Each structure stands twice: as C-alpha cells, then as structure tokens.
Amino acid sequence: MKRASDILRILVFLAAALILNFPVIATLVTSLKSNAEIARNPGLWVEAPTLGNYAAIFDAAGRFDVWTFLNSSLVAAAIGTILPIIVCFPAAWVMARRGVGAAILFPATVNLRTLPLIVFAIPLYIMYQSLGLLDTRLGLGLILAVVNLPIALLILVNTIRDLPVDLEEAARMDGASLPTLLLRIVLPLCRPGLVTVFILGFITAWNEFLFGLMLTTRDAVPITVGASFFFASGGGGVEWGVAAAIIVIAAAPPVVLGLFMYRHIGGSMTTGAVKG
Amino acid sequence: MTGIVLDGIGKTFDGTRIFDDLSLSIRSGELIVFVGPSGCGKSTLLRLIAGLETATEGRIEIDGRDVTQSEPHDRGLSMVFQSYALYPHMTVQQNIAFALHTERLPRDEISARVAEAARILKIEPYLDRKPKALSGGQRQRVAIGRAIVREPKAFLFDEPLSNLDAALRADTRVEIAELHKRLGATMLYVTHDQVEAMTLADRIVVLKAGRIMQIGTPHDLYTAPANTFVAQFIGSPRMNLLPCEQMDSTRIRLPGGSIEIPSLPCRPAQIGIRPEDLNLVAPTEGRLRGQVVLTEYLGADRCVHIDLGEVRVTLRDAGSSPKIARDGEEVGLAFDPRRAHYFDAAGDAINVISVEAA
Structure with a gap:
C-alpha cells in the first residue's frame, strides 16, 4: 500500500516537473538534434544525438563570433553588477543608519525600477553618442548598472537595517574609523545581502536585451543580442537546431551561477553576535 | 584610574526631556551602579558617558579633561554591551584584538595582551572559535575580554548579566566583583536588578524618570533611604x-x-x-x-x-x-x-x- 502511494507521488512530481520545465527541456533536446531529425521528429526523444549545432556555432567567425558575444556579456554584466554594489553599499549605510536621504532619495531611487526602460532609450543614445560610449562594453555595463541600482539599494538598506546597532557601537568604542567600521564590520556582515544583490543583478544584466540591441552594433554585442543573429544565420528560414543551441549557451552562465551561489542567498551572518 | 564628573547634564531625545541638570561625581577606582526601573534613563546615562549619545547640555569630564564632544574611542573607555555585541565574523582572538589593531599597536604587544586577557578570563581554549560556537557565559567572558584588553580608564557595563541564566548570573557577578578588585579600575555598571546593585556597588545611584533619587553606599541606601522610592526599590521583599x-x-x-x-x-x-x-x-x-x-x-x-x-x-x-x-x-x-x-x-x-x- 505504501509503495503504491510512493510511486503515485513520484509520478505526479515527475509530471509536474516535466510540464513546468517543458520549454527548457524542449530547447535542450532540440539543440542535440540534427536539422533532418528536427523536421522528422518533434518528440522529446533524440534518436541520433549530435553536437553538430554547437560545433556550427563555435565554428562561426567574424560577425558571429560567439566568444566575443560571451566576453561582452561577461564584462558588461560584471560592470553592471559590481558598480551598483560599490555605489550602493556606503549609500545604503548612510540611509539606514544616519537617515540621510531616507525620506525622498531612497524611495525615489527604488521607484526608478518601475519606469519602463525604453523611457531611457532616446536620451541615452544621444548621450552615449556624444560620449563615445556607443558599442562599448563599458557603456553597456554602465546602463546595466543603472538598471540594477534600485534593487541593490533596496536590498542593502534592508540588510543593514537588520544588523544589530550594538555591533557598530562596539566598533566605535573600539576606535574603528568610519572606513574601518564599514569595511571590517558592516561589509562582512552584509554578505548574504551582497550575494543576493550580485546574483539577481548578474542575472538581470546577463539577460538584458533592449540596451544591448540599441547601444551596440559590433564590438560590444552581448550574447542575448548575438544569439538572435543565429536564428537567421542559414540565410533562409530559421535554423532551429542552431537557435536552440545558442539559447542553451546563452542561458548556461546565469543558471550555473545561480546553482552555485544559491545557498549563500539569505541566511544570517549575525548568529552569535548578540544575545545568548 | 579615573574620576568621571557629570555637570548639569541635560538630554532631549525626539522632543522628550530625559535628563535635566543632572550632576554626578564618580571617584577613581570606584564601582558605581546605576539602578532603576526600566525607562529611568540609566542606560542612556551610560551611553552619554560612553559618547554613543551626545548631551544636549552640560559637561562630562574624564580625568579632568572635557570630553563632552569627544568621539567614543577618544574617551578611553571600554563598554560591555547587554547583547555582548561580539563581531560574529571574527574569531574570539580577533574580537579581542580588534581594538588593539585600530590603535595600531605592534603585533607582539597585541598577542601578549590578548593572551593575558584570555588567561584572566579563562577563555584560552576558545580563542580560535567564532562567537556562534560559544555558550552565553563564554560570550559574556569574551565581551569582558574585549573590554579589559584595551586597559581603559574606566569600564562601562550595560546590564551585562541579563541574558544569562540565574546560576551563571550569580557566578559572573562574583567574577566581575573580583575583576574590579584585581584591576582596581573605575567601573560603571547599569542594572535594573537591585540584588546586583547591592552586591557589586561601592556606591549606588538610584534613578527614576531621569532624576537621581539617591546616591550612597548599599548600606546607606538600605538603612537610610532618602525617599519612599528608594526605600521600596532597595531590599527584597520590599519595604x-x-x-x-x-x-x-x-x-x-x-x-x-x-x-x-x-x-x-x-x-x-x-x-x-x-x-x-x-x-x-x-x-x-x-x-x-x-x-x-x-x-x-x-x-x-x-x-x-x-x-x-x-x-x-x-x-x-x-x-x-x-x-x-x-x-x-x-x-x-x-x-x-x-x-x-x-x-x-x-x-x-x-x-x-x-x-x-x-
């Protein structure tokens, strides 16, 4: 009796997992099929698995150099993730502890996130043109930093508010200067918040499409935009196998990052700091 | 070894008057206890002396030097917090040594002082542990260790025993009294527990709603209370x-x-x-x-x-x-x-x- 119910439960779980992950599985499976098989066999079973689609992608050169796309995405996403942390950490401390800007600047900054990003498009294009930032990884990274800034500030302000004030007062009694206090005491205690900001920010930055499409043309094209080039790379109709493979390649880095860093999200650094 | 003088201290907090013209003189080497019911301002008074709060009016002198506007660490005081406030990402050793590093003392002096503090407080076996791996009593000792290693002019204790269970509280109380004898240092101690106040204090300051009700030795307060508040606050069961x-x-x-x-x-x-x-x-x-x-x-x-x-x-x-x-x-x-x-x-x-x- 118990076995029967166990089996049933596993079947239900499997069905749910299959349905929820169907798009991912279908893409993964398609990327391993040859063009001939895709046309013949729409099912989830691969008859003759091949890495030919991947090989085709990595063999492509010039405008289709996937390494350049990946590199651009990595550099721009890194700038777009780390810069908001550097800017927001001291700002968040001042807002949380001194109340500076807590009334207007903090909510206003967080509300930036509610604006559709397209609002920035035209003025930004003109600004970038005059600054020479068009089609540069730095330029793409900077706007991704602006996209990530509100959520970084929100998470860091809340993380710092949750830290016991006693620890900072103890550090002041111990003679810590403001930089020492921030770097040696507050920063390590904010690690869970920093990791959360990093992961969410990196995923957002990596997956960003609009500004990549608008602000880059050749040298700094990110993988999301670059991937779209492959859809029509055959000249005629869409090459589904290559398209699926490039989607898998483009999606892999944030997925891997999320899997490795997930356990660092949340959780408290301050266990044992206060009380018994 | 330091005298601390409070002269005409006033403190307003969010429009609420907490102290008004409060004056107090603490002798060098004395263990003085601030006691009173919750909300009487005893912790605020300690934090004013520590420099964590700034007085609205009046002067605070330590060793004859006006420190009213000084930063906490410039006052040469150590504080033991009610919550212990140990740095959770540092080992016991690093916790105790932190203040010495900020003073930029030579490395060998830091290790010598940390070792001495660890010996006095019997926490040598835990020096490499993080605070979360310690019991409440051990954390308390580390917090005291962090205070004594600086060789401060005076120690400030903010209800240091209130997170310990009853048996440990009695033991630690005795240890603090012994530490006071041994170091001969000025100590200011805040508690709401009149038993702690009576057993530890050279002199007790009884506070109520930001006003000093009486200052005196435990014996004075017990035998000659100045008012019904002190009479009923000191002694158990109450008068x-x-x-x-x-x-x-x-x-x-x-x-x-x-x-x-x-x-x-x-x-x-x-x-x-x-x-x-x-x-x-x-x-x-x-x-x-x-x-x-x-x-x-x-x-x-x-x-x-x-x-x-x-x-x-x-x-x-x-x-x-x-x-x-x-x-x-x-x-x-x-x-x-x-x-x-x-x-x-x-x-x-x-x-x-x-x-x-x-």
Missing part, C-alpha cells in the same frame, strides 16, 4: 509602607493599630518597616493586629503576608521559626519604632535621629 495619621502629640495611628512616639520632629505621612523588622507575636501583644494571608517558605527564610485591614504587609523571619502562622490566623505584629523609617506626604524621609521608642 512595607503604612499610611499613618497623627492622633495626638505622641500617638500615631496605623492600619491595624497605633504606636507611641514621644518626640516626633514633624508629622509623618507614611511609616516604612522592613519585612525583617516585623516580628510575629500573639494577637494581644503586638503594636499591630492582622490576619495571615499566605506564607512563602524559602528554606532559610520565610515570608508571611499579613492583611492589616486596607493594606497588606510582608514579614520575613527565619524559615525555622517555631511560631506557626496558619492562613487566616489572627496575629500580632511587633516592631521597634527606632528601626522604622518615617516619610512626609511628598515621600521624602524625615530625619529620624530624634525619634525614640515609647
């Missing part, structure tokens, strides 16, 4: 307060009886009698008569609660007392009027030297 009424020039009426006092300096409105100054006697013999409500047996002592009409009093005598007090029984209460405390209508003590027993 019995009986409303009284002058009947004629020598007699005072109390609930449940009357007493005769030949030369009263002025009219007392209340009489205070410590529970241990009351004696159980036959109903016909005592100065007061009442009915036993409840007896609490504590081993060495017992507390007998007695109804005297509208007020209830507590009597404490030996647990082995042969006098049986059954619930509901009519009893007499005797006391020596010379050991009683007399208060006026405002609750201030009346000088009792001239009061003699009938």
Whole structure:
C-alpha cells in the first residue's frame, strides 16, 4: 500500500516537473538534434544525438563570433553588477543608519525600477553618442548598472537595517574609523545581502536585451543580442537546431551561477553576535 | 584610574526631556551602579558617558579633561554591551584584538595582551572559535575580554548579566566583583536588578524618570533611604509602607493599630518597616493586629503576608521559626519604632535621629 502511494507521488512530481520545465527541456533536446531529425521528429526523444549545432556555432567567425558575444556579456554584466554594489553599499549605510536621504532619495531611487526602460532609450543614445560610449562594453555595463541600482539599494538598506546597532557601537568604542567600521564590520556582515544583490543583478544584466540591441552594433554585442543573429544565420528560414543551441549557451552562465551561489542567498551572518 | 564628573547634564531625545541638570561625581577606582526601573534613563546615562549619545547640555569630564564632544574611542573607555555585541565574523582572538589593531599597536604587544586577557578570563581554549560556537557565559567572558584588553580608564557595563541564566548570573557577578578588585579600575555598571546593585556597588545611584533619587553606599541606601522610592526599590521583599495619621502629640495611628512616639520632629505621612523588622507575636501583644494571608517558605527564610485591614504587609523571619502562622490566623505584629523609617506626604524621609521608642 505504501509503495503504491510512493510511486503515485513520484509520478505526479515527475509530471509536474516535466510540464513546468517543458520549454527548457524542449530547447535542450532540440539543440542535440540534427536539422533532418528536427523536421522528422518533434518528440522529446533524440534518436541520433549530435553536437553538430554547437560545433556550427563555435565554428562561426567574424560577425558571429560567439566568444566575443560571451566576453561582452561577461564584462558588461560584471560592470553592471559590481558598480551598483560599490555605489550602493556606503549609500545604503548612510540611509539606514544616519537617515540621510531616507525620506525622498531612497524611495525615489527604488521607484526608478518601475519606469519602463525604453523611457531611457532616446536620451541615452544621444548621450552615449556624444560620449563615445556607443558599442562599448563599458557603456553597456554602465546602463546595466543603472538598471540594477534600485534593487541593490533596496536590498542593502534592508540588510543593514537588520544588523544589530550594538555591533557598530562596539566598533566605535573600539576606535574603528568610519572606513574601518564599514569595511571590517558592516561589509562582512552584509554578505548574504551582497550575494543576493550580485546574483539577481548578474542575472538581470546577463539577460538584458533592449540596451544591448540599441547601444551596440559590433564590438560590444552581448550574447542575448548575438544569439538572435543565429536564428537567421542559414540565410533562409530559421535554423532551429542552431537557435536552440545558442539559447542553451546563452542561458548556461546565469543558471550555473545561480546553482552555485544559491545557498549563500539569505541566511544570517549575525548568529552569535548578540544575545545568548 | 579615573574620576568621571557629570555637570548639569541635560538630554532631549525626539522632543522628550530625559535628563535635566543632572550632576554626578564618580571617584577613581570606584564601582558605581546605576539602578532603576526600566525607562529611568540609566542606560542612556551610560551611553552619554560612553559618547554613543551626545548631551544636549552640560559637561562630562574624564580625568579632568572635557570630553563632552569627544568621539567614543577618544574617551578611553571600554563598554560591555547587554547583547555582548561580539563581531560574529571574527574569531574570539580577533574580537579581542580588534581594538588593539585600530590603535595600531605592534603585533607582539597585541598577542601578549590578548593572551593575558584570555588567561584572566579563562577563555584560552576558545580563542580560535567564532562567537556562534560559544555558550552565553563564554560570550559574556569574551565581551569582558574585549573590554579589559584595551586597559581603559574606566569600564562601562550595560546590564551585562541579563541574558544569562540565574546560576551563571550569580557566578559572573562574583567574577566581575573580583575583576574590579584585581584591576582596581573605575567601573560603571547599569542594572535594573537591585540584588546586583547591592552586591557589586561601592556606591549606588538610584534613578527614576531621569532624576537621581539617591546616591550612597548599599548600606546607606538600605538603612537610610532618602525617599519612599528608594526605600521600596532597595531590599527584597520590599519595604512595607503604612499610611499613618497623627492622633495626638505622641500617638500615631496605623492600619491595624497605633504606636507611641514621644518626640516626633514633624508629622509623618507614611511609616516604612522592613519585612525583617516585623516580628510575629500573639494577637494581644503586638503594636499591630492582622490576619495571615499566605506564607512563602524559602528554606532559610520565610515570608508571611499579613492583611492589616486596607493594606497588606510582608514579614520575613527565619524559615525555622517555631511560631506557626496558619492562613487566616489572627496575629500580632511587633516592631521597634527606632528601626522604622518615617516619610512626609511628598515621600521624602524625615530625619529620624530624634525619634525614640515609647
């Protein structure tokens, strides 16, 4: 009796997992099929698995150099993730502890996130043109930093508010200067918040499409935009196998990052700091 | 070894007046305890001295130097927080050494001082652990270690024992008293627990709503409380307060009886009698008569609660007392009027030297 119910439960779980992950599985499976098989066999079973689609992608050169796309995405996403942390950490401390800007600047900054990003498009294009930032990884990274800034500030302000004030007062009694206090005491205690900001920010930055499409043309094209080039790379109709493979390649880095860093999200650094 | 002087301290917090013209002088090497009910301002007073809060008015001097506007670390004080406030990402060793690193002391001096502090507090086995791997008592020791390693001018303790269980609290209390003897340092200690205050203090400052009610040695406060607040705050069970009424020039009426006092300096409105100054006697013999409500047996002592009409009093005598007090029984209460405390209508003590027993 118990076995029967166990089996049933596993079947239900499997069905749910299959349905929820169907798009991912279908893409993964398609990327391993040859063009001939895709046309013949729409099912989830691969008859003759091949890495030919991947090989085709990595063999492509010039405008289709996937390494350049990946590199651009990595550099721009890194700038777009780390810069908001550097800017927001001291700002968040001042807002949380001194109340500076807590009334207007903090909510206003967080509300930036509610604006559709397209609002920035035209003025930004003109600004970038005059600054020479068009089609540069730095330029793409900077706007991704602006996209990530509100959520970084929100998470860091809340993380710092949750830290016991006693620890900072103890550090002041111990003679810590403001930089020492921030770097040696507050920063390590904010690690869970920093990791959360990093992961969410990196995923957002990596997956960003609009500004990549608008602000880059050749040298700094990110993988999301670059991937779209492959859809029509055959000249005629869409090459589904290559398209699926490039989607898998483009999606892999944030997925891997999320899997490795997930356990660092949340959780408290301050266990044992206060009380018994 | 430092004297600390507070002169005319005023503090307003979000529009609320917490202190008004508070002055206090703390002698070098003294262990002084700030005690009072919650919200009396005792922790705020400690934080003002520490520099974690800034006084709105007045001066704070440490060692004759005006530190009113100085940063906390410039005052040369160490503080032990109620929550311990250990840095959770650092080992015990790093926690204790942190202040010495910020002072940029040479490395070998830092390790020597940390080792000495660890030896004094017997925390050597835990030096490489993080705070979360320590028990409450061990964390408390690390917090004290972090304070003594700086060799401060004075130690500030903010309710350091309130997170420990009862047994550990009693042990740690003794250790803090020993530490004070050994270091001979000035210590300021905040607690709401009058037992801690009585056992530790050279002098006690009793605070109520931001005002100093009395300053004195534990003995002074116990034997000569300046007002009914101090009288009832110090001592456990607390002092019995009986409303009284002058009947004629020598007699005072109390609930449940009357007493005769030949030369009263002025009219007392209340009489205070410590529970241990009351004696159980036959109903016909005592100065007061009442009915036993409840007896609490504590081993060495017992507390007998007695109804005297509208007020209830507590009597404490030996647990082995042969006098049986059954619930509901009519009893007499005797006391020596010379050991009683007399208060006026405002609750201030009346000088009792001239009061003699009938």
